[in-house]
Structures are given as C-alpha cells and as structure tokens.
Amino acid sequence: xxxxxxxxxxxxxxxxxxxxxxxxxxxxxxxxxxxxxxxxxxxxxxxxxxxxxxxxxxxxxxxxxxxxxxxxxxxxxxxxxxxxxxxxxxxxxxxxxxxxxxxxxxxxxxx
Amino acid sequence: xxxxxxxxxxxxxxxxxxxxxxxxxxxxxxxxxxxxxxxxxxxxxxxxxxxxxxxxxxxxxxxxxxxxxxxxxxxxxxxxxxxxxxxxxxxxxxxxxxxxxxxxxxxxxxxxxx
Numbered sequence: 001x002x003x004x005x006x007x008x009x010x011x012x013x014x015x016x017x018x019x020x021x022x023x024x025x026x027x028x029x030x031x032x033x034x035x036x037x038x039x040x041x042x043x044x045x046x047x048x049x050x051x052x053x054x055x056x057x058x059x060x061x062x063x064x065x066x067x068x069x070x071x072x073x074x075x076x077x078x079x080x081x082x083x084x085x086x087x088x089x090x091x092x093x094x095x096x097x098x099x100x101x102x103x104x105x106x107x108x109x110x111x
Numbered sequence: 112x113x114x115x116x117x118x119x120x121x122x123x124x125x126x127x128x129x130x131x132x133x134x135x136x137x138x139x140x141x142x143x144x145x146x147x148x149x150x151x152x153x154x155x156x157x158x159x160x161x162x163x164x165x166x167x168x169x170x171x172x173x174x175x176x177x178x179x180x181x182x183x184x185x186x187x188x189x190x191x192x193x194x195x196x197x198x199x200x201x202x203x204x205x206x207x208x209x210x211x212x213x214x215x216x217x218x219x220x221x222x223x224x225x
Contacts, residue, residue: 034213036216042218043115043202043204043216043217043218043219044154044202044216045215046213046214046215049213089153089154091153096166096209097167098144098156098167098170099144099156101153101154102153103153104151104153
C-alpha cells in the first residue's frame with residue numbers, strides 16, 4: 001500500500017508559469033511533510049517542508065499548501081524557470097520514523 | 112561544511128560476491144538513514160540509526176542485508192551473496208536531530224550486480 005501518492009508523474013510548464021505538484025497521504029499520524037528536488041546524477045535535496053500546524057509555507061518562489069482535512073499537500077513553483085527542471089519528491093513522516101516518499105514528478109520548464 | 116559523502120560512487124560486482132557501501136554523514140549529525148532508489152522512483156527506506164544504535168531495520172529486504180554504525184558516525188551497509196535484483200542506487204542521509212525529519216542526502220552508490 002502506497003502511503004504517499006504523488007501526481008502528476010510528469011509535468012511540462014512554460015517559462016514564467018506556475019508548476020503545481022500534488023501529494024495525498026493516508027496516515028493521519030504524519031506530522032512532517034518535506035519536498036525534495038533531485039537533479040540527474042545527484043541526491044535529493046531538501047527544498048521546503050511544512051508541519052500540519054500551518055496551512056501554507058512560502059520560501060521564495062516555492063510554496064507548500066497543506067490541507068489537513070483532505071490529507072493533501074502540494075508544491076507550487078511560481079515563475080517557473082528552466083533551471084527548475086528536475087524531479088520533485090514529496091515525503092511524509094511521523095515523529096522518530098523514517099520518511100516515506102512519493103514516486104516523484106519529473107518537471108520540465110520550457111522556454 | 113562538507114555534506115554527506117558515500118563511497119564508492121560506483122560498484123560493479125559479480126553475483127554471489129559481498130559488497131560494503133560506506134556512508135560518512137555530516138559531522139555531528141545524530142541520525143543516519145539508508146535508502147534504496149530505483150530509477151524513476153523515490154527513495155525507499157532500508158534502515159536507520161540514532162548515534163550507534165540501529166533503530167529500525169524493517170526496510171531491509173532480507174537477511175543478506177545488514178548495516179552498522181559502530182562509533183555513531185560512519186556507517187556501512189553490507190550486502191552478502193549479491194544478486195542481480197540488488198542492483199540499484201543506494202543512498203545515505205543524515206539529520207542533526209532525532210525524529211525531526213530534515214534529512215540531507217549523499218550522492219549515492221550505484222551498485223550493479225552482473
């Protein structure tokens with residue numbers, strides 16, 4: 001059973017547009033929701049994370065929106081740039097347990 | 112400062128051989144995690160340590176896989192009697208505090224079993 005479901009699998013966005021990636025989870029005990037960015041040949045890099053006591057967190061062009069009742073969270077990339085082209089993973093964990101990752105979204109930002 | 116390092120970066124081995132993969136976490140990081148990442152997939156948990164104590168090994172596929180972190184710093188993931196299905200990217204991550212979840216990943220070791 002997949003604990004964190006991520007969509008879409010791939011996404012193509014025009015430069016300057018908004019990229020939106022969604023994740024849904026089942027375990028209501030999850031209390032930490034990070035997003036990782038991975039470039040080819042590199043390890044995943046922590047991008048931004050949120051805890052369920054807030055509904056939104058913004059860092060620069062990256063925003064996480066969190067809906068506790070729907071058990072969903074999403075990543076929004078504003079003013080998407082070609083340099084944002086990468087694979088993005090959502091993940092979730094509860095205290096003292098390892099991260100559970102989604103399957104990833106391959107984002108391509110085209111000029 | 113230096114990030115998480117892993118060695119070797121690439122390992123090709125013949126089926127049936129044992130391999131040892133090394134992870135050197137960020138200095139001072141308490142927790143160390145091992146993941147396996149298939150191509151096009153997210154990292155899949157294998158095992159993790161707080162200091163030298165192995166907290167959870169539920170993700171290890173079978174008893175051919177083992178891990179240790181004897182001094183609470185460097186960790187070794189050992190795969191005995193390797194099989195072709197063990198071929199994957201093995202990633203290590205560390206975090207500064209227990210149970211916080213902010214994990215920093217290393218570059219990985221690409222294992223190929225022929």
